[in-house]
Amino acid sequence: MVMGVGAGMTLMPAMTAASRELPADRLAGASTALSINVQPAASAGTALLSVLLGAAGPDPAGFRLAYAVAAALLALALPAALRLPGGRGPSPAARQPAVSSVSAARGRVCRVWSALARR
Structure with missing residues (x-):
């Protein structure tokens, strides 16, 4: 449980900081690339x-x-963490087109699923 809380408190702010300066049209690809890189590193x-x-076995020195x-x-x-871009990034109003494109994509996916369900 402690590890999950720690990961949640560090990974999300790091991902947000890493993608803060990106334009809306590149955000999905960057999020995917970042997630692809995080998984093998965490596993390793x-x-x-x-x-x-x-x-080390049960020896306390192994834990140390x-x-x-x-x-x-x-x-x-x-x-590397200290080199992440600072600042507040674009305002939410500047990212509004991303929300509308996500809504449009969601609508297309829903229409495809409905068409498949009717078959």
């Missing part, structure tokens, strides 16, 4: 920490090592 980090804990490695990985990510 979890696997690395699992291997460290498994190799795993936490030290996790802290080192966080420290390595800090410079």
Whole structure:
């Protein structure tokens, strides 16, 4: 549970900051690319920490090592996080066309599903 709360508190702000400056027409592709990159990295980090804990057995030193490695990985990510663009980004009014295009796409998907359901 703690890990889920921590991931929610860090991943969403990072994704928001990374995509804040993008124009509305590139937002969907950037979100997909960012999600594709996050999944393997999270899996590799979890696997690395699992291997460290498994190799140490029930010894408390194994937990100390795993936490030290996790802290080192966080420290390595800090410079990249500090380089994320600052500022508040475009106003919500500037992103309004994205909402209308999403609504239009949703309408097309609904029409396709209804046509398929009638068959």
